[in-house]
Amino acid sequence: MAISIRDVCFSYGDGTAQKRVLDKVNLTVEVGSFKVLMGINGAGKSTLFSLLSYLFACNQGQIRIFGEDINKRPMSALQHLGIVFQQQTLEPGLSVLQNLQYYAALQGLSKVHAKRRIEELLALVSLSEQAKQTVVKLSGGQKRRVELARALLHSPRLLLMDEATTGLDVHSRYNFIATIRQLCSQHNVSVLWATHLVDEVLGDDPVAILHQGRILADSRANTIIKTQDCNSIQAAFLKITGQPDQAKARMSLSQTLERHGLKDTTNR
Amino acid sequence: MSFIHVWRCFNGVIKREFLRFLNQKGRFFGALVRPLVWLFIFAAGFRSVLGVSIIPPYETYILYEEYITPGLLGMILLFNGMQSSLSMVYDREVGSMRILLTTPLPRWILLCCRLFASVVIALFQCAVFLIIAYLWDIQPPAIGYLSVLPAIFLGGIMLGALGLLLSSFIKQLENFAGIMNFVIFPMYFASSALYPLWKIEDVSPWLFKLCSWNPFTYVVELIRFSLYGQFSTKALIIVMVCAIIFMFLAIMGYDPKRNGNTKMKKV
Numbered sequence: 001m002a003i004s005i006r007d008v009c010f011s012y013g014d015g016t017a018q019k020r021v022l023d024k025v026n027l028t029v030e031v032g033s034f035k036v037l038m039g040i041n042g043a044g045k046s047t048l049f050s051l052l053s054y055l056f057a058c059n060q061g062q063i064r065i066f067g068e069d070i071n072k073r074p075m076s077a078l079q080h081l082g083i084v085f086q087q088q089t090l091e092p093g094l095s096v097l098q099n100l101q102y103y104a105a106l107q108g109l110s111k112v113h114a115k116r117r118i119e120e121l122l123a124l125v126s127l128s129e130q131a132k133q134t135v136v137k138l139s140g141g142q143k144r145r146v147e148l149a150r151a152l153l154h155s156p157r158l159l160l161m162d163e164a165t166t167g168l169d170v171h172s173r174y175n176f177i178a179t180i181r182q183l184c185s186q187h188n189v190s191v192l193w194a195t196h197l198v199d200e201v202l203g204d205d206p207v208a209i210l211h212q213g214r215i216l217a218d219s220r221a222n223t224i225i226k227t228q229d230c231n232s233i234q235a236a237f238l239k240i241t242g243q244p245d246q247a248k249a250r251m252s253l254s255q256t257l258e259r260h261g262l263k264d265t266t267n268r
Numbered sequence: 269m270s271f272i273h274v275w276r277c278f279n280g281v282i283k284r285e286f287l288r289f290l291n292q293k294g295r296f297f298g299a300l301v302r303p304l305v306w307l308f309i310f311a312a313g314f315r316s317v318l319g320v321s322i323i324p325p326y327e328t329y330i331l332y333e334e335y336i337t338p339g340l341l342g343m344i345l346l347f348n349g350m351q352s353s354l355s356m357v358y359d360r361e362v363g364s365m366r367i368l369l370t371t372p373l374p375r376w377i378l379l380c381c382r383l384f385a386s387v388v389i390a391l392f393q394c395a396v397f398l399i400i401a402y403l404w405d406i407q408p409p410a411i412g413y414l415s416v417l418p419a420i421f422l423g424g425i426m427l428g429a430l431g432l433l434l435s436s437f438i439k440q441l442e443n444f445a446g447i448m449n450f451v452i453f454p455m456y457f458a459s460s461a462l463y464p465l466w467k468i469e470d471v472s473p474w475l476f477k478l479c480s481w482n483p484f485t486y487v488v489e490l491i492r493f494s495l496y497g498q499f500s501t502k503a504l505i506i507v508m509v510c511a512i513i514f515m516f517l518a519i520m521g522y523d524p525k526r527n528g529n530t531k532m533k534k535v
Binding site for chain 2: 098108
C-alpha cells in the first residue's frame, strides 16, 4: 500500500474549545493508483493532508506511507512524498529556477542531479522558457505547474494533491490533471487527489467520500454510482452526504467560482 | 538522514535567505539606517551629556559613540532576530513554511538551518556597520574585529532563537507588531546598550535589577568585551544558556504533536 490510514482521529484546540475534524478515518491508496478524495469545503481533506505530511501528528490511529508509520518514523515516510498544497507555496520574489533549486537542496539532491531533474521536469510541465522568470510574473496555471515540477523533483513514489486545481481555468485544469494521470499510469506514481470538483473524477477511479470528518464511501466511482442507484457521481455524492440541497448549492457555487478562476472560501 | 543531506539543506536555506535579503533592499538599508541614526545623531547629541568613565573593557575615557557601538551591534542582531521570526510568521501565512517543514529531516535541524541562515545575514549587516563606524572614528584594536565575530554570531543565535520561540506562539502576522513593542523596546532600553549598568544602579536599583536579568545585556557585554580583544565569561555563559533554552522551547513550539492539538494555527 502507498497509504494506509487506520482509525485516525484529529481535533483542533483544547478542552471546551476542542473541535473534532476527523473521526475514525480509514483509507488506503494502492501503489500506482489515482485515488480521489472527495468532500465539500470543510470536510477535513486539508487536515488529513496535514497529517499525511506530518505538519500535525494525529491524536489517535495510525498512518503508514509505504509501510512506514509517519508518527514513529516521519523522515522515512516523508521521503516518499511529493506534495502540492491547496495554498500556493512558491517564493514569489524568486525565479522558477531558484525555487526549484531551493527545494532540491531541502531534499538533499546534489547540484548535478538537481540540474538534470529541473531541466527534465520543466520540460515535462512546458515551462523551460520561464525558468529564469520571477514567480510573481507567472499565471496561476504556470505557478501550479511549477509546484508540480517541484513536488516531483526528488522522484517521489506518492503525490499528495490538495485541491491542486484551485484557481485554474478549465483548459489549464484539464492539462494539469492529464499530466498527473500520465505520471500515474506511466511511472507507477501513486496519487491521492483531494477535490470538491466532481468533473475531475473518472468512472473507474477509486473514490473516497469524506464528509464532516468521516469516510462515507470508499470504492470505484462506477460502483458508488451503482450502489447509490444514481446516474452520476455528483448525484451519488449528494445522496451520500445527505444534504442534497445544501451540498448541491455549495458545489454549484464552488464550480461556478472555479470556472471564473475564483476560490470558494466559505466554511474554511 | 545523512550529513551531506543536512549540509545541502543548510546551504539551500542560507542561499534562499540571502536571495530574499537581496530582493528586499529596503530591509538591508533599514537594518543599517537604524543603528547609524543612533550613532550619528543620538550619540553625537548625548556625547556632552553622558560622560563614560573608565570601566572594563575600556582602559581610558571614551566617547559616548564608542560606548554605544556594541549596543548598536546588539540592536542589529535584535532587530534581525525579530525580523526573522516575522518572516517565519509570514511564511506560515503564505504557506511556504510547509515546504520547509515537510522536508525529510528532523524538525530541529530545519529550524536550526533557518536560524543559522538569519544569523549569517546579520553578520553581514554587522560587518558593514563596523566599517562605517570605523570611518566615524570608532576604531577598536585590529584583533577586536576578529574576536567580535564569534560573539556576534552567538548573540545572533540567542536572539534569533528568541524570535523563533515568539513566532511559534504568534498565530497571525497582525499580532506581531504588539510582540515587537513588548519585546524589542523593553529589551533594548533595559540593558547596558545605551548606558553602563553602574549608572543605572545609581539612579534606580529596581531598574538595575531588571537590566541585570535581561539576557540582551549579556549579548551587548559579550560583544563589548570581544570587540576590545577581551573575554567576559559571565556574559558568554548566560548567552549560551539562554540560547539553548530559547531554542529548546522553540523546537517544542514547532513540534507536530503540539501544533494541532493545543492551538488552532496554520502551519
